[in-house]
Amino acid sequence: MSxxxxxxxxxxxxxxxxxxAVAGMALVPGVxxxxxxxxxPADKAVSGDVRWGMLIDSNKCAEGCNDCVQACNDEHGLxxxxxxxxxxxxxxxxxxxxxxxxxxxxxxxxxxxxxxPPCVDVCPTxxxxxxxxxxxxxxxxICIGCRYCMMACPYKARSFIHETLQDQKPYxxxxxxxxxxxxxxxxxxxxxxxxxxxxxCTAENHNAMVxxxxxxxxxKISQQLKQYNSRQIRADLQLNTGVRYRGI
Amino acid sequence: MIKHSLILLxxxxxxxxxxxxxxxxxxxxxxxxxxxxxxxxxxxxEPTAEMRRxxxxxxxxxxxxxxxxxxxxxxxxxxxxxxxxxxxxxxAPRVSxxxxxxxxxxxYAAVSIDCFQCHADRPEKTAGTHxxxxxxxxxxxxxxxxxxxxxxxE
Amino acid sequence: xKQLDFREIDGGKPFYMLVGFIGLFVLAALGAAxxxxxxxxxxxxxxxxxxxxxxxxxxxxxxxxxxxxxNVASISSVFGKTAYKPLARLSGLLAITLxxxxxxxxxxxxxxxxxxxxxxxxxxxxxxxxWNIMLYTGFMGIxxxxxxxxxxxxxxxxxxxxxxxxxVWRLILTTGTGSIFGFLVAREAYDTAVLAPMFIIxxxxxxxxxxxxxxxxxxxxxNRPLGDTILYRLKNLLGVFIASVLYFVTVYHLTNLYxxxxxxxxxxxxxxxxxxxxxxxxxxxxxxxxLPLALLYLPATGKSRGWIGxxxxxxxxxxxxQIYVLLIGGQAYPLELFPGKEVxxxxxDGVVASYTPSLPEVVLGIGGVxxxxxxxxxxxxxxxxLPVSLADSMVDPHHKAEEAAA
Numbered sequence: 022m023s024x025x026x027x028x029x030x031x032x033x034x035x036x037x038x039x040x041x042a043v044a045g046m047a048l049v050p051g052v053x054x055x056x057x058x059x060x061x062p063a064d065k066a067v068s069g070d071v072r073w074g075m076l077i078d079s080n081k082c083a084e085g086c087n088d089c090v091q092a093c094n095d096e097h098g099l100x101x102x103x104x105x106x107x108x109x110x111x112x113x114x115x116x117x118x119x120x121x122x123x124x125x126x127x128x129x130x131x132x133x134x135x136x137x138p139p140c141v142d143v144c145p146t147x148x149x150x151x152x153x154x155x156x157x158x159x160x161x162x163i164c165i166g167c168r169y170c171m172m173a174c175p176y177k178a179r180s181f182i183h184e185t186l187q188d189q190k191p192y193x194x195x196x197x198x199x200x201x202x203x204x205x206x207x208x209x210x211x212x213x214x215x216x217x218x219x220x221x222c223t224a225e226n227h228n229a230m231v232x233x234x235x236x237x238x239x240x241k242i243s244q245q246l247k248q249y250n251s252r253q254i255r256a257d258l259q260l261n262t263g264v265r266y267r268g269i
Numbered sequence: 270m271i272k273h274s275l276i277l278l279x280x281x282x283x284x285x286x287x288x289x290x291x292x293x294x295x296x297x298x299x300x301x302x303x304x305x306x307x308x309x310x311x312x313x314x315e316p317t318a319e320m321r322r323x324x325x326x327x328x329x330x331x332x333x334x335x336x337x338x339x340x341x342x343x344x345x346x347x348x349x350x351x352x353x354x355x356x357x358x359x360x361a362p363r364v365s366x367x368x369x370x371x372x373x374x375x376x377y378a379a380v381s382i383d384c385f386q387c388h389a390d391r392p393e394k395t396a397g398t399h400x401x402x403x404x405x406x407x408x409x410x411x412x413x414x415x416x417x418x419x420x421x422x423e
Numbered sequence: 424x425k426q427l428d429f430r431e432i433d434g435g436k437p438f439y440m441l442v443g444f445i446g447l448f449v450l451a452a453l454g455a456a457x458x459x460x461x462x463x464x465x466x467x468x469x470x471x472x473x474x475x476x477x478x479x480x481x482x483x484x485x486x487x488x489x490x491x492x493x494n495v496a497s498i499s500s501v502f503g504k505t506a507y508k509p510l511a512r513l514s515g516l517l518a519i520t521l522x523x524x525x526x527x528x529x530x531x532x533x534x535x536x537x538x539x540x541x542x543x544x545x546x547x548x549x550x551x552x553x554w555n556i557m558l559y560t561g562f563m564g565i566x567x568x569x570x571x572x573x574x575x576x577x578x579x580x581x582x583x584x585x586x587x588x589x590x591v592w593r594l595i596l597t598t599g600t601g602s603i604f605g606f607l608v609a610r611e612a613y614d615t616a617v618l619a620p621m622f623i624i625x626x627x628x629x630x631x632x633x634x635x636x637x638x639x640x641x642x643x644x645x646n647r648p649l650g651d652t653i654l655y656r657l658k659n660l661l662g663v664f665i666a667s668v669l670y671f672v673t674v675y676h677l678t679n680l681y682x683x684x685x686x687x688x689x690x691x692x693x694x695x696x697x698x699x700x701x702x703x704x705x706x707x708x709x710x711x712x713x714l715p716l717a718l719l720y721l722p723a724t725g726k727s728r729g730w731i732g733x734x735x736x737x738x739x740x741x742x743x744x745q746i747y748v749l750l751i752g753g754q755a756y757p758l759e760l761f762p763g764k765e766v767x768x769x770x771x772d773g774v775v776a777s778y779t780p781s782l783p784e785v786v787l788g789i790g791g792v793x794x795x796x797x798x799x800x801x802x803x804x805x806x807x808x809l810p811v812s813l814a815d816s817m818v819d820p821h822h823k824a825e826e827a828a829a
Contacts, residue, residue: 174609
C-alpha cells in the first residue's frame with residue numbers, strides 16, 4: 022500500500038468536506054449546490070454511508086427526446102438485434118396520458134434501485150443483490166437465468182439476454198442467458214462520475230435528471246428533494262426507491 | 270526387456286502426439302506474449318509460476334471483490350489482464366481461436382472457460398469511446414511498466 | 424385385508440418398443456433444450472415481457488401433479504383407508520417421476536443450465552424459489568424412504584410415520600409452489616395468499632387424474648384385472664377434487680372482482696383477454712371442470728371406463744389451461760405503474776404482451792411428460808410397484824360377502 026497516495030486521498034477528502042460545509046452555509050436556498058466529489062480509492066470497498074439516488078423532473082422531460090436512452094445504449098454497448106420484444110433496454114422513455122383529462126407527459130423509466138428490492142428477495146442464488154451503497158445489481162457470475170427477478174420487478178426494469186453477445190464493453194460485462202438491468206453506471210459512480218444518462222441530459226441542458234448521494238444532506242439531490250415535492254412510482258409498495266420523480 | 274519396451278512405448282506415444290495440424294508442431298501450446306512486462310523482475314502481476322497454477326483463484330476472488338464490494342483495484346482486474354495480454358488491433362484473435370492468450374493454454378488443457386460469455390475478450394478500441402479507467406490510469410494504450418507499479422496494490 | 428402380490432410388469436419386445444417410443448420424445452426434448460441454450464432464448468416465444476412460457480406451464484403442472492399423485496398413498500398410510508393400500512406404491516413412484524419430469528423441464532429452460540451446481544450451492548433463503556429447490560429434492564428423498572418402508576417387509580411398521588412425513592412435506596412443497604406466484608407484489612394476477620391453498624387443491628385434482636389414467640393404462644397394458652370397486656372410489660374422489668378446484672377459482676376471481684384496483688386484470692382474464700379468456704371459460708372451467716364433473720357423476724357415464732378415462736384427460740387438459748392462463752395471462756397483462764394513465768413506451772409498457780408458444784418450448788414441455796412416463800414404466804418393470812390384481816375380490820374383502828348376500 023502506498024502511504025503517500027493514501028494520505029493524498031484522505032487529504033483531498035478532508036478539504037473537499039470542509040469546502041462543502043462552508044459553501045453550504047453560505048448559499049441561499051434554491052440556488053443549486055455544485056456537488057463536491059469525494060473520490061473513492063480503487064481498492065476501498067463501498068459503504069452504506071452513501072446511498073445513491075436519482076431525481077427525475079418529468080416537467081423538464083421533452084416528448085421525443087431520447088438522449089438518456091441513447092447515452093445508456095452507447096455507454097453499455099446495448100446494441101439491439103431489431104427484435105424489440107427480446108432486445109435489452111435498461112432505460113426507456115414512457116409517455117403517460119391521463120385517461121380523464123388528456124394531460125400528456127413523458128419520463129424515463131429505469132431500475133428504481135429500491136431499498137427493499139423484490140428482485141433481490143426472490144433470486145434463488147442471491148445473484149440479484151443490493152450493494153452497500155444502494156445500487157441494485159445482478160452478479161452474473163452466479164445468475165442461472167431463471168428470470169424470477171423479472172417476474173418480481175414491479176417496474177419491469179430487467180431484461181434477459183436472448184442471444185450470444187460479442188465485443189461487450191469492458192466495464193459492462195453482459196452475456197447470453199443472464200439477466201441485467203440499469204446499474205446506475207456503477208463503474209462510473211465508483212470512479213466519481215455520474216451515470217451516462219444524467220450526464221447526457223445535463224450536457225444537452227435539459228437538466229431533467231439529478232444524481233447524487235441521498236445520505237448527504239448537502240448534495241444537490243438532497244437539496245432538491247427537500248425543496249420540491251417528489252414521488253416514487255408505486256409508492257404504495259413501500260420499497261423506498263432510490264429514483265424519485267417530480268411532476269407525477 | 271520390459272523396461273526397454275516400456276520406454277519404446279512411451280516414446281512412441283509422445284511422438285504420436287505430434288501429428289500434422291497440431292499447433293506449431295510442438296508438444297506444448299504456443300502462448301502469445303503480452304503487450305508489456307509488469308516489472309523488470311516479473312512478467313505478470315504475480316510471479317509467472319504462481320499465475321500458471323493459481324490465476325483462477327485470483328480471478329474468482331477479485332470478481333466478488335469488484336462485484337459486491339466495489340473494489341476496482343487494477344492488480345487483479347480482468348479488464349487489465351485483457352488489456353495487457355490481448356492486442357487491441359482490429360484483427361486481434363478472439364477467445365475462440367487458439368491464438369488468444371487465454372484459449373491457447375485452455376484449449377490445450379481442455380478446461381473450458383466461462384468468462385467470455387459476458388466479458389469482452391479483447392480490449393476496447395479507444396477512439397471515440399468514453400475512457401473508463403480506474404483511478405489514475407488511461408485505458409487502451411499499451412501499459413508501460415512504470416504505470417502499473419503506480420497502481421494501488423492490495 | 425388379503426395379502427396382495429406385487430409383481431414387476433413383463434419385459435420383452437413390447438416393453439422395449441414402448442420405452443423406445445416414449446424415449447423419442449425425451450430425445451426430442453433434449454434436442455430442443457440444446458437448441459434453445461445454444462442459440463439463446465430469442466428462438467423461443469418468450470421475451471422480456473413474457474419471461475416464463477410453455478416449458479414453465481408444463482413444469483409447474485408436472486410439479487403440482489407430482490405432489491398430488493402422492494395423495495392416494497397418503498390416504499392409505501395417514502388416513503388409514505386400507506382399500507387404497509395396494510395403490511400406495513404406484514402412487515409414490517408416480518410422485519417421484521412426475522417431479523423429475525417437471526424439474527427436468529425447469530432446469531433445461533434456464534438461461535444458464537450449466538450453472539445447476541451454482542443453484543444447489545448458493546442459496547438466498549429469503550427466496551421461495553431457493554426453498555423450493557430444497558423442498559423438491561427433499562421430497563424425492565422422503566418419498567424414496569416412504570417407498571422403502573412400504574416395500575421392505577420388516578420396515579412396514581414405519582410406513583405410517585414415513586407416510587405422515589411425506590404428506591406434511593408435500594403440503595409444504597405445494598404451498599411453496601403456489602407461493603412462487605403468491606409472493607409477487609408486482610403483478611395483479613398474483614400477489615394473493617389464496618394461490619397457495621389453490622395450488623394444493625389443484626395438486627389433488629391433477630395428481631389423481633394422472634394417477635387414474637396411469638393405473639388404467641398400466642393394467643390394460645399388462646393385462647391385469649382392475650376391479651370397479653377401487654376405480655369408482657377413485658373417480659368419485661376425483662369429482663370432489665374437481666369441485667374444490669372450481670370453488671377456489673371462484674373465490675379467487677370473486678375477491679378480485681370486489682377489489683376495484685384489480686378490475687383491470689379481471690376484465691382481461693374474464694372478458695377481453697382473447698385467447699386467455701377462451702382458455703379460461705371453455706377449457707379450464709368448461710372442459711376441465713364442469714364437463715368432467717358431470718361425466719363422473721351422471722349414472723349414464725359415471726360407470727363407464729371409457730368415460731372415466733376421458734374425464735381424467737379433460738381434467739389434465741383443463742389443468743394445463745389453468746396454469747397457462749395464470750402463468751402467461753398473468754404476465755401478459757401490463758404492470759400498473761401509473762394508475763389512471765395510459766402508458767406507452769418502447770418496452771411494451773401499458774400494452775398486453777403477445778406470446779405464441781414456439782416449437783422448441785412445446786417439445787421441451789412434452790418431453791417432461793415423456794420423462795415422467797418412461798421413468799414410471801421402467802420403474803414398474805424393475806421393481807414391484809404394481810399389484811398383481813386389483814379385482815374387486817382382492818381389494819374389498821366385504822365385496823364378495825355382499826355379492827353373496829345379494
